[in-house]
Structure formats: structure tokens, C-alpha cells
Amino acid sequence: MWKYETTISWDSGKEGRLHSGGKPEIRVVTPPEFGGPHNQWTPEDLVSGAVSSCVMTSSLFFLEKAGIKPLSYLSNASATMEKTPSGLAFTGITVDVSVAVKTEEEIEKAYSAVRKAKESCPFSKSLTCDVTLKAKVSCPGS
């Protein structure tokens, strides 16, 4: 069992400061569409980023297990929030992963690693909405 602890202290207006041990502080605000300021992280952005980074760290684990050292890994994530009969809720998250590997032989193995990552990522399994993976693996010259 593992515990992940954070503290948030309200600053003023619609802004707070998020801490976790000695990690860099993150300013978190109400989204601009609900009256918060621009250019700071919102709880909704953090949900999008948490799924995306969970898939990344899990992918790195499965890629390493398959003996693959990727050349690059980039992903874009989009979390959709909608009004539902029970109020605002996340209704879907898409994670669009691009991985570059060294050889053509690694391409299929890398696809498999990223798919396994999405399936086993503890966060995508803990959400009531679907997490959709789009993956593209390439190698130089392919």
C-alpha cells in the first residue's frame, strides 16, 4: 500500500498553492471559464496531466521490460468535462502517444508496451470515464 500526500493552502481570490513534501510548489486556480485567472494550472488540467503522466511512466516501465530504449516519447492528453444529469463530470480522456524507437523490429513491441501501460496505469483504471489511447510508434526512416 502506498500513500500520496499533498497539502493545498488557499491564497486569495480563486488561487491556492499545492505542495507535496519538498517538491516544487504548484499554483492551482479555478478554471478561467468559472471565473479564475489565466495561465495557472487548474484541478481539471491536473486530471489531464495525471492520466497522461501515468501512461508515460507506465510506458517507460513496459518499454524497459521489453528491452527498448526509446528515442523520444511525447503525448497530448485531452480531458473532457460535461454537464451530466448528476452535475459536472469528466466524460472521457484521450491520450495521444507518439514514441520513436531505434529499429523497425522494436515497433510492434513498443505498441504493445504502450497499450499495456494504458491498461495497467493505476489512474486510468480508477476513473469512471473511458480513457482512450491513440498510439503512434515510428523509427527513423520508417
Place this chain on the structure above:
Amino acid sequence: MWKYETTISWDSGKEGRLHSGGKPEIRVVTPPEFGGPHNQWTPEDLVSGAVSSCVMTSSLFFLEKAGIKPLSYLSNASATMEKTPSGLAFTGITVDVSVAVKTEEEIEKAYSAVRKAKESCPFSKSLTCDVTLKAKVSCPGS
């Protein structure tokens, strides 16, 4: 419908950089217990922080609606991840909120605002595990 978009690019080792528009970059790493470095945010920390900040921004909304300007708002959150029959998953998140208000008359209204916030927070509703709220509202001299 709202969309929250983020990008993560892998750096090296078990580290990446998370972006969302022009917001400050967040370095995200595999948790130390799975071989990542210390002192940087992990996807699991971000889940804990996203719930906690979602309850904060929702609380600020309901407090404002009730005409209450809090003196302070602080919360500690703890997200528990465990091995389950289907693999690693979040099994519970506790958010421990402390609010200070100006007058004794505001105490019950503030409790109500924080409870409503936890119920309506789009993120706590989108999780398969329970989100438990512990709230303490006080006023100077109470």
C-alpha cells in the same frame, strides 16, 4: 463541454515535463518506490493534488455563494494506491479540510459549503474509489 489539454514530453530516465498552454512547467517522474527520483511530482501525487484542489475551488464557489469570505482554507489530501486483483489501483482518497471563518454564525454554512463542494466536485465524482471528506470549520475565539 470543456476540454483540458496537456502535453508531456519524456526527458530521460524516468522523468518528463508536463505542459498546458503557457502555464508553468511541471516535472513529473515515476514514484521513488518504482525506481524514480525523489523530490519531483509523480502522477500519483497529481491525483491527490487534483482531488484536493478540485474540492478547494468548489468550496470557494459555494462559500462565495453563501456570502462567506473565509479567513483561511487549508487541506491535506492522502490518496491510497494498493495492489488489487486487477493490478495497482487507487482505493481511497481522504481530503481533510480546515476552514476559518469570521463569525460563529458562518460555521454551519461553511460546513455545508464544503460538503456540497466535495459532492459536486467533478473529479471526486469521476473516480471509482471513495473520496472521504473530513472538515473542520472554526472562527477566531470559537
